[in-house]
Amino acid sequence: MSEEETHMTFEAARQCLLQLKKRLNAELLGQEAVVDQVLIALLSNGHVLIEGVPGLGKTLLVRTLAECFQGAFKRIQFTPDLMPADITGHVLYDMKAAQFRMRKGPVFTNLLLADEINRSPAKTQAALLEVMQEKQVTLEGRAAAIPSPFMVLATQNPIEQEGTYPLPEAELDRFLMKIFMDYPNHADEVALTQKITTGHADDLEAFSHNGAIISAAQISALQGLAADIAVDAQVFDYAVRLVRATRDSAAIQRGAGPRACIGLIRCARAQALLHGSDFVLPDDVKNMALPVMRHRIALSPEMEIDGLNADQVLGPLFSAVEAPRA
Amino acid sequence: MDLSRISVVVRMRSARQAIDLGFVMACAWWKPLFLSWLIPSALLYFLLTVLFHHQSWVAIWGVWWFKPLLDRAPIYIAGQALFDVKTSPLQCVKALPQLYKSDCLPWLTWRRLSPSRSYDLPVTVLEKLKGKARQSRLRQLHRENANAAICLTMVCIHLEWLLTLGAVGLALLMIPEEINVASQAWFVPQEGPMLWVQSLLSYFAMAFVAPFYTMAGFALYLSRRIDLEGWDIEIRFRHLAAKQARKPAAGLAAACLICFFAGPSFFDPPVWAAEISAQNKGPKSGSASSRAPEYERVKKQILEILAGDDFHKPVMTQGWRLKKRDAENPNGAALPEWFIRFVEFLEQNNAGPNRIAAWFGRGARVLEFLMWSGLAFLTLYLLLRYREGLEAFARNAAAKKQQGHPPNRLFAPDVRPESLPEDVPTQVRRLWQRGAARPALSLLYRATLSKLMHIGDFVFHEGHTEGECLAIVKQSGEAALCDYTMRLTLLWQALAYGHHAPQSEAVEALLTQWEALFQHGQ
Numbered sequence: 001m002s003e004e005e006t007h008m009t010f011e012a013a014r015q016c017l018l019q020l021k022k023r024l025n026a027e028l029l030g031q032e033a034v035v036d037q038v039l040i041a042l043l044s045n046g047h048v049l050i051e052g053v054p055g056l057g058k059t060l061l062v063r064t065l066a067e068c069f070q071g072a073f074k075r076i077q078f079t080p081d082l083m084p085a086d087i088t089g090h091v092l093y094d095m096k097a098a099q100f101r102m103r104k105g106p107v108f109t110n111l112l113l114a115d116e117i118n119r120s121p122a123k124t125q126a127a128l129l130e131v132m133q134e135k136q137v138t139l140e141g142r143a144a145a146i147p148s149p150f151m152v153l154a155t156q157n158p159i160e161q162e163g164t165y166p167l168p169e170a171e172l173d174r175f176l177m178k179i180f181m182d183y184p185n186h187a188d189e190v191a192l193t194q195k196i197t198t199g200h201a202d203d204l205e206a207f208s209h210n211g212a213i214i215s216a217a218q219i220s221a222l223q224g225l226a227a228d229i230a231v232d233a234q235v236f237d238y239a240v241r242l243v244r245a246t247r248d249s250a251a252i253q254r255g256a257g258p259r260a261c262i263g264l265i266r267c268a269r270a271q272a273l274l275h276g277s278d279f280v281l282p283d284d285v286k287n288m289a290l291p292v293m294r295h296r297i298a299l300s301p302e303m304e305i306d307g308l309n310a311d312q313v314l315g316p317l318f319s320a321v322e323a324p325r326a
Numbered sequence: 327m328d329l330s331r332i333s334v335v336v337r338m339r340s341a342r343q344a345i346d347l348g349f350v351m352a353c354a355w356w357k358p359l360f361l362s363w364l365i366p367s368a369l370l371y372f373l374l375t376v377l378f379h380h381q382s383w384v385a386i387w388g389v390w391w392f393k394p395l396l397d398r399a400p401i402y403i404a405g406q407a408l409f410d411v412k413t414s415p416l417q418c419v420k421a422l423p424q425l426y427k428s429d430c431l432p433w434l435t436w437r438r439l440s441p442s443r444s445y446d447l448p449v450t451v452l453e454k455l456k457g458k459a460r461q462s463r464l465r466q467l468h469r470e471n472a473n474a475a476i477c478l479t480m481v482c483i484h485l486e487w488l489l490t491l492g493a494v495g496l497a498l499l500m501i502p503e504e505i506n507v508a509s510q511a512w513f514v515p516q517e518g519p520m521l522w523v524q525s526l527l528s529y530f531a532m533a534f535v536a537p538f539y540t541m542a543g544f545a546l547y548l549s550r551r552i553d554l555e556g557w558d559i560e561i562r563f564r565h566l567a568a569k570q571a572r573k574p575a576a577g578l579a580a581a582c583l584i585c586f587f588a589g590p591s592f593f594d595p596p597v598w599a600a601e602i603s604a605q606n607k608g609p610k611s612g613s614a615s616s617r618a619p620e621y622e623r624v625k626k627q628i629l630e631i632l633a634g635d636d637f638h639k640p641v642m643t644q645g646w647r648l649k650k651r652d653a654e655n656p657n658g659a660a661l662p663e664w665f666i667r668f669v670e671f672l673e674q675n676n677a678g679p680n681r682i683a684a685w686f687g688r689g690a691r692v693l694e695f696l697m698w699s700g701l702a703f704l705t706l707y708l709l710l711r712y713r714e715g716l717e718a719f720a721r722n723a724a725a726k727k728q729q730g731h732p733p734n735r736l737f738a739p740d741v742r743p744e745s746l747p748e749d750v751p752t753q754v755r756r757l758w759q760r761g762a763a764r765p766a767l768s769l770l771y772r773a774t775l776s777k778l779m780h781i782g783d784f785v786f787h788e789g790h791t792e793g794e795c796l797a798i799v800k801q802s803g804e805a806a807l808c809d810y811t812m813r814l815t816l817l818w819q820a821l822a823y824g825h826h827a828p829q830s831e832a833v834e835a836l837l838t839q840w841e842a843l844f845q846h847g848q
Contacts, residue, residue, distance in 0.1 A: 232823040279824030283793035319789040324823075 008221040014276045016222065017043075019213050020068055021274075027064045028057050029192040030184025036274060037179045037291055038065065038153070042219065043226040043270035046176025046263065047132055047152040049117075049167075049295060056181045058155045062113040065153075069219055070212040071110030072147065078120040080163065084127035091140045102139055107131045110147055110216060114154040118164045125171055128152065132174040149219045169254075169298075176263045177288075178295035180311075222273070229269040230279040234324035239264045239285045245321050246297050251313045254298035264292045282324045289318050329561055331410045336558045339549045341474030348545030352537040355407050359537040362399035362418055367392075371529055382521040386528050393532070394433035394443060398425040400540045401451045408548070429456055442468070444543020445475035470553065471546045478546075482539045489531035490524065746773050751837040763827050770836065771818045774811065777844045782807070792819055810839050 008016070017039065024035045034050070038061060041048040050058050059075070066073030076087060089105030106112065107128070117125060130136065135150055136143045154175070156167075172178075184192060240261050247255030267288035268280045275284075294310040303313055329336070334347065352359060370392060371385050378384035389396070399418060402425055406413045413421075429450045440446060446464060449455050455463050494512050501507050515521045552558060631637070672682065709716065747753040750773040757766035778784045778799065786795050792815050799811045814836055820826040 230824055232825075235823060277824070279820070279826075281793060281819055281823055282791040286791055286794075319787070322788045323791045323794075 008218065008225055010225065010278060013222055013225050013273065016214055016218065017274055023068055023210070023213060024061065024064055028061050029195070030188025031057065031061070031181065034061065034179055034181050036271075037177055039274060040267050040270040040288070041176050042149070042151055043222055043273060044176055044263070044266040045149065045151075045223050046266065047154070047174060049172070049175040049178045050153060050155045050181055051158050051178060052155070052181030053183075054157060056183065058153075058181060059113060059115065062111060062153045066111040067210075068212060069110075069214040069216055071149070071216045071219070072108075073111045073113070074106040074109040075113040075115060076106050077115050078117050078124065080119060080121065082120045082124045084124055087124065087127040088131065088137045089139060100140070102142075102144065104144070105137070107137060108144070108146060110149055110151070112150070112152045114152055116156060117154040118156045118167060121165050122168055125165065125167060129170060129174065132171075147216075149216060149223065172295045173257065173259055175295060177267065177291040179291055226270045226273045227266075229272050229277075231265060231269065232279070232324075235268070235280050235282055235285060236265065238282050238321075238324045239268065242285065242289050242318055242321050243293065245317050246293060246314070249313070249317055251300055251303050251308075251317075252297050253300045256293045256296040260293050260296050264288055267292055286318060286323075290314055329557055329564070332557075332561075333408055333410050334548075336552055336561055338553055338558065341471045341546060341549070344471065344545045344549035345474065345478060345542045346545075347549075348542030349538055351404060351407075351545060352541040355404060355541075356537060358403050358407075358413065358418075359400040359541065360533065361415075362403055363396055363536045363540075364533045366399065366422070367396050367529070367533060370396075382525045386525045389529055389532065391434065391438065393536075394438060394447065395426045395430065397444070397447055397536060397540045398451045400537055401448055401544055404541060404544050405448070405452050425451060428454060429460075441479045442472055442475040442543075444478060444539050445471065445546050446543075447540070448544055448547040466554065467547065467550050471550050475543055475546055478539065478542050482535050486528070486531045486535050489534065490528045493527045493531070494524065746776055751841050754833075754837055758830070758833055764821060767818055767821055767828065767833065770833075770840065771814060774814055774840065774844075778807075778811070781844070806843065810836070810843055 020039060021035060024039070025032055028035060038048055038050075042065070050061075052058060062075075063073065076082070085105070087105050087107055089103050089108070091100050091102050093099075094101040114128065130138060131146060131150075132152055134143075135146045135148070137146065138144070152175075156164075183189070243256050243258075243260045243264065246252050246260075249255070264285060265280070268284040271284045271288060272278070272280045277284075290311060293314060297310055297314070299308065299310060299313060334351070339347065367389050371389050374385040374388040375382075399422060402421060403413050403418060433450070437443075437446075445467070449460055449463050449467070453463065491513060498507065498509055498512055512520060515524055746769075750769065754766045754770045754773075757769065775786065775795070779786060782799075782802070784795075784798055784802070786798065790798070796811055796815045800808050802808070813832075817828045817832060817836070821828060
């Protein structure tokens, strides 16, 4: 690993991120906000839960992101009969070598796509708890480290409810952000349709395979750089006040915890870096508040009955929080 | 007929109550009734059995056919017993020929299958009516209780059959199982002694049912006569006459009433029946015409007594009722009674105008106190009752007021125009030259926001960040204002959150542009 890779200048980081954004947006048309948020999660060393109807390019986004840097990419299709060992791996006895040998599961990778994560029962989902938080897997009492950077991108379908298992709170809290993936607008959908159907018999052929543009070490360097983005004390205070506002509202049964404060500042830093700024603005915090906190709260039964979702409750709540006073 | 000696309670009864009374009478006088029916019928049964001993059905059929005659003796005995007259067997035997002879042929021929026999027989046996008089009487009687009498006949027919079959069934139950008996031959015998056994059982069933049947019909007849002739009223008058016997006038009236009502006898047809009979028979009868002057005299006496003081005792009643104003005040212009009393009260108490005013004043003060107290209590109650809604309303009103008027403080600094120096650029330059970069730029940003809110009518909330304020200004489309606000916001954000001090030239340029935008614009 070269010195240039481990210590990246701010300008170099900005250029690198611009290339990354450009590449991703070129492949995934009409999802700029989602691309930004996924990159923010990557820079924040966090995991994302992507919720969207099928066919919006969730898998394509993860696959393209993995191709953008020289890292490993694994995919797990969560099914009702998936076992925890199918994710983490297991230890087996090698008859030839006359010793136990660890068979690593798909979590030993840089980017892990947990497709339709809510189709597996809670015990299988819980297999990700340790690896998401500790970046390690314990097998037969021995902890095995996961390669860095490590990022879990889980997807779930918001429509289907039958045969699905809602993610437990502990699991949800380990996702740095919950990203809503919506339909692209008309112009982007036209371009997307034209790109995929013209001259390509298979959908996958339509996507370019231009190779990596960033290394895993550079990703780690970018993460380090994001962690050094300046944050004023008032911005810290603002972030905490936003999180605490969720605990005082009658519309919310369970507010966000301290991990939300940490995640919010990390994301705000990453967004500042992504925008080419070396300091965090209150706007960065406010922009990241919804994706960071929408999955960490539980609405009160009255709000559920009224058919309101977390965004509809949190939006007015955040608007009422006083912005930082300089 | 002496109604005072009647042995049943004389009152109006429904048909079912009357039948019930008949059954009670049958139980009470069971022995004479049963024997009076059994002995003649037994003789007849024996005679027919002897005469037609090869045909067992003739005996039972003969008894059944002669039922209209056999039922007469019980009715006769009951008619006597009703008024506490005991009938000896000898008397009964002596009366039988007369009883059987009366209207014998019709009852054994075309009236034999009459379903209301028990109800109609007393007319023949007790009233001895025949022909049209009897028909008129029956029409009168049949207006009530006829259906009940028919139902009674149907029930009793079935009861006779049930008793007969029940007796056969009981006998079969008594036979041990080891003995094979053709049960069907017992119930429907074709030949042999079983025919006689069944005939005998049928006869006893008829004998058992007959007293009940005849007494129930007689009770229906009795009830109908009480209803028609007012026996219960007559008994009341008798009691009244006994009480008023000491007073000559009242005693006379009571005596007249008794005469009026007690004229007919139980065993004679009633008055109206006699009148009908007289009309039918012509001048031979003449009982009604002979009684007419007596009735006129009695009627006259009754009217005289009713017009006397005994029936016109004045009674004084007191109570409140509405006055008939129109009758009292035909002109309708008279003063109301209460007002007259009020004026009289004032006159009696020598109340002059001053006293009246003082009196009204005291009342008004009390009334005022009560009203104010009530208002205070009502206000307090409403405040407590709707405190949550009022708090919400106050919050909304404050929020609306905030929307309508620019906030005084935004992002901590005071943005009211009066809180800002008159010459903002000069003050900013002075601070900048002193090295107080943050206060200088803060003042400039605060003054800019103040101008935007109070002059440009932009609405900023406390929750708006600097970036959101800039976005609001950009929505206005004013290029110069947007450009200036953007440059100032970026400088301010870099200083406030990035701690990057701006260049002096940039600050000076902003000040110069501020003067052009806001000071000259004023």
